Amino acid sequence: MTDNGDQKKLLELIDDIPIAMLTTFGGDGPRSVPMARQEVEPSAELWFITARETAHVRAIQAAPQVSLTFSSRDSWVAAYGRAEVVEDRDKLGELWTTFAEAWLPGGPEDPNATLLRVDLDHGEYWDTPGGKVASLISFAKTKLTGDTYDADHGSVDV
Template identity: 70%
Template sequence: MTDERAKFVELMKDLPIGMMTTFGPDGPRSVPMARQQVEPSAELWFITARNTRHVDDVVREPKVSLTFSSRDSWVAMTGRAEVVDDRAKLEELWNSFAEAWLPGGPEDPNAVVLRVDVNEAEYWDTPGGTIASVISLAKTKLTGDTYDTDHGTLKP
């Protein structure tokens, strides 16, 4: 696994909620999505309801954009989404958070899995967290240098 891919997978472990932008007939639309799994091959898995506008958009145009952020790291990516009718995968990924949105459980016919194959990703990370961010901001003010972040691009 490349350093960029390893860093991407590591950052994504701490970024469970992101914004997914679909490109439907009415233009771009972003919705919050809870990421269930990140594969080292740069696949992301989501559980969602089949009867949603974002699923309709993905069926029409599979190109999506995803962004995830925390106080000290940010990831932006583009990819191709696919609705996956795989009951075994749905059961594997199922959790109480999914049940809050789909109370019928993985057997609910409206429950479906979205897989996003990442085409390109970019990340920015401030190693050391909040304290390192404060120090970097202070350094920027004192020296005029730019803000210190670990930046990388991933093209699977």
């Protein structure tokens, strides 16, 4: 069951974590690469800038289903959806950052630069608001009471 509060929380957590591990399932089997997430749309579209001539782009063209994992000190997200290579120079220019330039020094005009759009189908998150102190308190509570670790958890069909 989709809960709009859970979907909003999922997208907020993703928006706060800039790097994802993108796993593709093309002809060579599962393969994961780190990707810098550029934008999170309220409609659960995620945008990435990438080089066109890569194994992950070829894998997506062969099989568009992908998995994404995001991790920070106090929250974790696992999601899956369908990826698509998008040729849109205006959108590429809009999303371009100096971080992308480290991999594609020719800028948004580089013919090897392209976009990946991932439309999420499902996501799951675990969040420990309050950071390190809240986590330590929750761990101590677990040891003292025998209760399970206290984390905010949600599962969302997007």
